[in-house]
Amino acid sequence: MNYRVKELAELAGVSVRALHHYDAIGLLSPARRSPSGYRLYGPDDLLRLQQILFYRELEMPLDGIARELGRPDFDPAAALVAHRARLEEKLGRLRRLVATIDATLARLGGEEDELKPEELYEGFPKETAERWEREAAENWGDTDAYRESRKRVGRMSKERWAEVKAEGGAVDEALADAMRRGVAPESDEALALVERKVAHLRNFYEPSREMVKGLGEMYVQHPEFRAHYEKQAPGLAEYLRDAMAAWAASGA
Amino acid sequence: MNYRVKELAELAGVSVRALHHYDAIGLLSPARRSPSGYRLYGPDDLLRLQQILFYRELEMPLDGIARELGRPDFDPAAALVAHRARLEEKLGRLRRLVATIDATLARLGGEEDELKPEELYEGFPKETAERWEREAAENWGDTDAYRESRKRVGRMSKERWAEVKAEGGAVDEALADAMRRGVAPESDEALALVERKVAHLRNFYEPSREMVKGLGEMYVQHPEFRAHYEKQAPGLAEYLRDAMAAWAASGA
DNA sequence: ATAAACCCTGACGTTGCGTGAGGCTCAAGC
DNA sequence: GCTTGAGCCTCACGCAACGTCAGGGTTTAT
Numbered sequence: 001m002n003y004r005v006k007e008l009a010e011l012a013g014v015s016v017r018a019l020h021h022y023d024a025i026g027l028l029s030p031a032r033r034s035p036s037g038y039r040l041y042g043p044d045d046l047l048r049l050q051q052i053l054f055y056r057e058l059e060m061p062l063d064g065i066a067r068e069l070g071r072p073d074f075d076p077a078a079a080l081v082a083h084r085a086r087l088e089e090k091l092g093r094l095r096r097l098v099a100t101i102d103a104t105l106a107r108l109g110g111e112e113d114e115l116k117p118e119e120l121y122e123g124f125p126k127e128t129a130e131r132w133e134r135e136a137a138e139n140w141g142d143t144d145a146y147r148e149s150r151k152r153v154g155r156m157s158k159e160r161w162a163e164v165k166a167e168g169g170a171v172d173e174a175l176a177d178a179m180r181r182g183v184a185p186e187s188d189e190a191l192a193l194v195e196r197k198v199a200h201l202r203n204f205y206e207p208s209r210e211m212v213k214g215l216g217e218m219y220v221q222h223p224e225f226r227a228h229y230e231k232q233a234p235g236l237a238e239y240l241r242d243a244m245a246a247w248a249a250s251g252a
Numbered sequence: 253m254n255y256r257v258k259e260l261a262e263l264a265g266v267s268v269r270a271l272h273h274y275d276a277i278g279l280l281s282p283a284r285r286s287p288s289g290y291r292l293y294g295p296d297d298l299l300r301l302q303q304i305l306f307y308r309e310l311e312m313p314l315d316g317i318a319r320e321l322g323r324p325d326f327d328p329a330a331a332l333v334a335h336r337a338r339l340e341e342k343l344g345r346l347r348r349l350v351a352t353i354d355a356t357l358a359r360l361g362g363e364e365d366e367l368k369p370e371e372l373y374e375g376f377p378k379e380t381a382e383r384w385e386r387e388a389a390e391n392w393g394d395t396d397a398y399r400e401s402r403k404r405v406g407r408m409s410k411e412r413w414a415e416v417k418a419e420g421g422a423v424d425e426a427l428a429d430a431m432r433r434g435v436a437p438e439s440d441e442a443l444a445l446v447e448r449k450v451a452h453l454r455n456f457y458e459p460s461r462e463m464v465k466g467l468g469e470m471y472v473q474h475p476e477f478r479a480h481y482e483k484q485a486p487g488l489a490e491y492l493r494d495a496m497a498a499w500a501a502s503g504a
Numbered sequence: 505a506t507a508a509a510c511c512c513t514g515a516c517g518t519t520g521c522g523t524g525a526g527g528c529t530c531a532a533g534c
Numbered sequence: 535g536c537t538t539g540a541g542c543c544t545c546a547c548g549c550a551a552c553g554t555c556a557g558g559g560t561t562t563a564t
Contacts, residue, residue: 006541012373016542021521036529038542050356050372057349057376062520077360084353091346094339097309101336104302108329120302121264124309170323177330215469217462258510272513273552288560290511314551425539 002031003041012049027066028052051076054083058090096123171197175240176233185242194247209248216244254284254292264301279318280304303328306335310342348375423449427492428485437494446499461500468496 009016022028023039028049031042041049048069055065068074100122107115175193183189198212219229219237229237261268274280275291280301283294293301300321307317320326352374359367427445435441450464471481472493481489 004542011370013376015521017521017523020544025520034529034542036542037544038529046369046372047356053373053376054349054353077357080353080357080360084350087346087350087353091343091350094343094346097306098336098339098343101306101332101339104299105329105332108332117298118263120298121305124265124305170319173320173334174323174325177327177334180333181330256511267552268511269552269554277551286511286560288511289513290560 001043003046005039005041008041008046008049011046012053014049014053022049022052022062025062025066027062027069047076051079054080058083058086093123093125099123168200171200172229172236175243176236179233179236179239185239186246190243191247191250194243197244198247212244213248216241216248254294255298256293257291260293260298260301263298264305266301266305274301274304274314277314277318279314279321299328303331306332310335310338345375345377351375423452424481424488427495428488431485431488431491437491438498442495443499443502446495449496450499464496465500468493468500471496 003011005016005019009019019028019039023030028045030039031045032040034040051069052065055068056062060068068079100119103115103119103122171193175190175197178190178193179185194212201212201215220241229240255263257268257271261271271280271291275282280297282291283297284292286292303321304317307320308314312320320331352371355367355371355374423445427442427449430442430445431437446464453464453467471489481492
């Protein structure tokens, strides 16, 4: 029934440091402490943390959350209902963003100025003003709409490592894009991207043609690596393997 | 055709200060300046700002956005398509949050413990690596290698799975320790440890000698994995690569 | 021509943690 | 009974992304 920091952290998907922080600012203090000072969180704390995370998801500042939860008339169930309403509002906003993307794509692809400038920003949170104040009044009436929003490597310098990492991600992203656009893995475009990937690999060692092919194979075969690429784009692992094999086969 | 800071700020729903900031860090500098030094934003700037806001909505840090936009092969249309995909992921997550609210309400209103603790946090962004892997795993499931590893994992008991996980960590630790003690990667001791690591891999699939070598390269090459190992011990990624290559070369 | 509304460039403040550092605790294994 | 590794504790400094004056020009409407 009692959770220690790390347990709760993993359960809720927050960092241990965040829990420390919440304790430090009095937002969420554990039910009890062990004799040796360990934080021990009880069931009530779980629910409170859930509330906190909802508010946070809806971008309320932590001190505001503390005030809400601290109010004498705070009603958890009513708050959840309010959260749902706001989440749905946010869902609407995100859908408008998707529509904005489509509109922008249409403009980029076709005629020049079909799109009024303001339509470029339809769906982004407007007016960062604090409308959270009204939150209280709405608690039991109508709900309606509101707005809201590694580097440690021993050998390379920090900046160099950041660069390399960025380039690595960039290359993979570019390959993912190519795949999504339907570019064939044996095409010149894909080969050029693999070439870039190989250049990136050279930051670490000198890959032979054979090794590149082997690496591609690895992306597909090893669950861990596969997961990494599939996370970026479904099918990316195979796409990489094919492209890298094509590169190895070509005289590049 | 030209916008001054406040005009653009209101159009896009950001603060003037934010635009100043974006200028200061080189993320979005206005097309021109008036003789008196006023920032004058042109049409291209509008589109760039839109991209910035999409990335920001998707929680990319500003320096990351700058890198993306600065890539020589950056393709605005492709980026928009990618944004749409990410937005839809986010929509899914928010919908799960709504479901979590309903589930929590049901529990609060009715029976006591119908809800497992972890279900309290379903839909909140999980940052832990474990969750990521699991989520990724749900997305693919469509290839032989994966099915094989899935099958093997599926046959394991909970205890066996825990064991396997523990063994995985233990092997890496042992290797880190060996490295720290100055054990050469080609030494018998290191080879024995690699052997142990390979045995661990066999829990998932049958790795060929070539694959083990490739895997080692991967540890060094891939920033994510590299970071994982470097965190355990600086230099561990290279050490693993060397040891695994030595193992592959040996007749083990 | 004068106020109101905007713009500029510093420069310091704030939020919500990340990231060690230095030291205690606790269960497990030898 | 002693070591050890994982986990916990409390400082304390760091950092991103702006918010918020401060001090001083500029534009424009009346």
